[in-house]
Amino acid sequence: MAAPLARKLSKFDFGCTTIRLFRNCLKNGCKHDRSFNTRELKKFYKNATITQSDGWFEVNLDQRKLRTPCGNLFRVPNEALALAVATEWNSQKKIINRHNMHLTSLCNTALDNPMHKTRDTLISSILHFLETDTVSFFIKEPPELYRLQKEHWGPMIQMVEERYGIQVPVIEDLASTPDLKMETVATLTKYLQSHSDWALFGYTFAVETVKSLVLTLALMDRMLTVERCVQLSRLEQDFQIERWGNVEWYHDLDLYDLQSRMAATALFVYWSNETVKIKKKSMLPASEAYVF
Template sequence: MRDYLESLEQDAAKDPEQRARELSRRELPKRFYKQAVAAPIEGGFAIHLDGRAVKTPGKSTLLLPNETIAKAVAAEWEAQEKVINPGAMPLTRIANTAQDAVTARFAEVADEITRFCGSDALCYRADDPAVLVARQTEVWDPVLRWAEDKLESRFELIAGLIHREQPATLLKAYRARLDAFSPLQLAALHTATSLAGSAVLALALAEGHLSTDDAWTAAHIEEDFNIERWGEDAEASMIRAYKRTEFDAAALILRA
């Protein structure tokens, strides 16, 4: 298996369309089962395909922590038609990653997410036009204030794109909160962070401060502003829809 953190960074750098193209070039396995169901087993739930448990790429039985997540994963398998397409199964991919990699390398993944917080998108503000500045202030400031209360430290706001690291005490407090996550939740948090460009929005989603819709909207203020001004082409719309599916999968795990 490739180094997990390297894999995360490479996957995050790809847009969903690129990932879909890569998957489409592979020879996908044909659907070989009639029914996919969530089945209770010791320690949680498995996914049974005609009675046989789904295995992770690491060859262990895929184990889900609760019925809500297990039924959603089973639905992904049930939705496959002639072939099994991992590109259309975000919950399964996150669960596989959590079980095969994050469990053994929890601290490294948590540290990686914390580094996202150190250059969080919510701290980098436009200086014009005024309408965009106002929207960022209206939506992002309350989320940062919430996070500051939780972390007992203040974020530094930056105008423009010049990097400035956030205070070490804030990052230490953020990292400490991640120790309460399970490996599956941490894998989902990394997915949400990558898609939102914000570890703060991901944490607010995970801790119930923001709904899935509100977190998604907050992550796309600038993009939505540009769509209003210039319109959106079909390819960009397709990519965004794919990303939303991935984000919803991560949110389901974090909120289940």
């Protein structure tokens, strides 16, 4: 069941690279040290499928409806997102690795909204990253790192400024404070308001992951690939790794984790803003509910 669902995702294209990263993460498990997983959950179902109901798409584990951690019915706005979530569940082996199921987690957050965030609160928290954006702080020492930042961050900032008609505050003196223009805030507020509530949760997750609204905007607008977005967010870290060496079991896992998170989030935002209707509905009985 997992393979047909994964193949069906290809018709909802956000870019082959992003789809590939998402599917590779599911295939390979993006394995982490399980020591922080305090409660392992054994796989208790055979297949995850989707059904349509009242304009929403639900995910079923065998013949039972999936529910969110708060007990709400798990349902998503369109078929593509439902297929992707079902693929996450079908990709689990003997143990359900919930910390790797980024799309499921994002959907749970959007459905439960545990912090009771409004649209205005979400937009405000997203825009707050402009004042502490990763690519806005240039470090002059050592000179080699400063040149890398100018070479890689500079053009990206310019592209985003031209695309959105904004001014990204750049700091080269850590004692200074960012000069964030009100016009920039107003422009980006209007832009973010054009997104659905679900997409705003995705933007929030993305900027918190790479600590950059500039990189998130560029990724969502397809000016960057997921790999390039993560690479730019890790520019200083990769510089230090090249100089002092790599701790394989830590740095490599961190890289793959960031890529899988950003790939899932890019798909989540894209599909959350799309309205995709299913042509043929196959209903399954849904009696008992699973709550996570």
